[in-house]
Amino acid sequence: MTNNDPGKPRAAAPQFFLEPIIQQIHLPAGVAGALELDFDVRCFLAGGASGLVLIDAGLEGSASAIEQALGRLGAEWADITDLVLTHSHPDHVGGLAEVASKAPAAAIWAGGPDIPTIPSDTLIRPLSDGDHVRGMRTLLTPGHTAGHLSLLHDDSGVLFVGDTVGTTNGAMTRGPSQFTADAAEAERSLLKLSRLEPTRMIFSHGPEVPDPVAQLRRLLDQSVRD
Template sequence: MALMVSHVQVEPVIQQVHLAAGVAGPSELDFDVRCFVITGPSGLVLLDTGLEGSSPQIELALVRARAGWSDITDVILTHSHPDHVGGLTEVTRNAPQAVLWAGQADASGIRATAPIRPLSDNDYVRDLRVISTPGHTMGHISLLHEPASILFAGDVVGTMTGEITRAPSQFTADAAMAEESLKKLDELRADRMVFSHGPELTDPGTRLHRLVSDGPTPGN
């Protein structure tokens, strides 16, 4: 379902991931991964590109937004993990006019057929302010749409069974750094939060503050 706030439309692209036992731990793992078509007065941003093969689903999201590949002005990558950049080659082929962006510490490690411009804390892409949130990866970024008070958290946190959760420890490069980034997001007090893994929840600020206050559980 699209999120509409203050003339901003957010269309999620949802893919399902299955990891066999032994790939990311002793048990098999199922989760979703989301990228987003974000439309507004200043341009059309694709936030992350999903897994390889994502282009048909991205195209459907563009249709829902009454747009096409040629309308994409910018592609922002929250971080370098393959479930977020796997579709990049397809996207750049379909939208060669789009400017590519990623966090400074991750940009050089992402394979792309076009230059990726580095982003630092408090940079802007259209109406999105870059929030440097390292830990999950060293160059992980979140984005804050300030006019609509929407926080795109990336993988700093996700949702599961109706609650906000930290990213799994096996996918996190630096747990202590990730915890500081979590606190940084908590201080933003955004009205809405959109997650790369899991659906949006009501009252996300209270839920996030409770997660930060409770502290990490052993092993995560």
């Protein structure tokens, strides 16, 4: 709503915000290696004045958790303008069908090479390097999957890295090799992200860590020394 009354102060534009939706995954031994695995997966509601973006759709059955997050923001499904899928793995796209049905007006986006492998009855639009979605710039970061992408909100400096890298016990770690399509390409994507200077780095697996850029550069340096 526009404020046309010069006697009243103009309302400040909403600042960029993000709201995480965190789910837990348990993989029994034998599913992804000899050992059982327990880890979290995160999708995010993010936005500001230009719109509300859902980054990833989470696991199958994630709609109730996303709805709770919308409630925490005082928002509804109809407020979601866009859904950006960082990549095609089931813990990031499993909830797509239900989310698309609840937010039918939202445009759905993903990296082009991943789109054919994402089950969907709804149109998924391709993103290229440098494209923008509601103030967030697309950074193609293949390796984990062929079409994996990251997002940088230029104004705030918040960087969503998807599964290019994660955190465990306060330290930055590469993703498990069994879930990485091309390890060499993944390293090049990590190097690309390490050249940025974000204010925050947001991971799909694991919480934020202090000084993430320095941590990422040390991780890369260690691989060179090894």
